[in-house]
Amino acid sequence: QVHLVESGGGMVQPGGSLRLSCAASGFTFNTYAMHWVRQAPGKGLEWVAFTRYDGSNKYYADSVKGRFTISRDNSKNTLYLQMNSLRAEDTAVYYCAKDASHSLDYWGQGTLVTVSS
Amino acid sequence: DVVMTQSPLSLPVTLGQPASISCRSSQSLVHGDGNTYLNWFQQRPGQSPRRLIYKVSNRDSGVPDRFSGSGSGTDFTLKISRVEAEDVGVYYCMQGIHWPWTFGQGTKVEIK
Numbered sequence: 001q002v003h004l005v006e007s008g009g010g011m012v013q014p015g016g017s018l019r020l021s022c023a024a025s026g027f028t029f030n031t032y033a034m035h036w037v038r039q040a041p042g043k044g045l046e047w048v049a050f051t052r053y054d055g056s057n058k059y060y061a062d063s064v065k066g067r068f069t070i071s072r073d074n075s076k077n078t079l080y081l082q083m084n085s086l087r088a089e090d091t092a093v094y095y096c097a098k099d100a101s102h103s104l105d106y107w108g109q110g111t112l113v114t115v116s117s
Numbered sequence: 118d119v120v121m122t123q124s125p126l127s128l129p130v131t132l133g134q135p136a137s138i139s140c141r142s143s144q145s146l147v148h149g150d151g152n153t154y155l156n157w158f159q160q161r162p163g164q165s166p167r168r169l170i171y172k173v174s175n176r177d178s179g180v181p182d183r184f185s186g187s188g189s190g191t192d193f194t195l196k197i198s199r200v201e202a203e204d205v206g207v208y209y210c211m212q213g214i215h216w217p218w219t220f221g222q223g224t225k226v227e228i229k
Contacts, residue, residue: 044222095165104166107167
């Protein structure tokens with residue numbers, strides 16, 4: 001069965017950087033697009049970033065454009081989110097999710113990122 | 118960006134009674150391929166979101182048939198025919214046709 005496991009979250013100071021990882025299993029990773037979605041504490045869901053199955057096409061939410069970079073290593077079945085110039089408003093649980101043709105059919109358990117001094 | 122507006126934002130329901138959540142989009146969600154890409158997700162307390170419905174009305178495997186989706190164009194509805202205790206949580210609609218993909222604010226379903 002599909003399994004997505006995020007890691008790399010933690011506490012970081014404003015202006016700092018963090019790299020999240022999402023280890024995928026149970027499906028042919030290199031044939032599916034992937035996404036990152038986040039949820040601030042007590043708030044709703046916010047789509048963050050997308051990468052095509054081969055990494056050739058990427059989209060970002062305006063709130064993270066220029067600061068976050070989505071990437072993938074298909075040889076390791078792993079999705080990444082490099083987050084730079086972090087702000088307090090980036091504090092959230094970050095989920096990776098598998099693309100399903102204009103939808104998200106599987107989600108990981110999430111990893112918490114806290115940006116605070 | 119496409120704005121997804123859900124109502125109500127809070128929905129107290131009696132066990133065994135029906136519930137209905139509305140989702141309206143600021144632009145049509147009809148794709149050039151003829152499909153309408155509107156999804157519904159359930160997030161139970163302390164859990165990750167789980168997809169319930171895709172392409173307006175298609176239920177995911179394992180989703181009870183008391184959940185149904187309907188609508189077209191810009192106006193959509195999620196219905197629970199008889200609410201059970203395990204249905205407590207927050208429900209989100211999401212459009213997957215226009216970048217950036219956007220979610221509704223969420224509707225919190227609780228038992229009266």
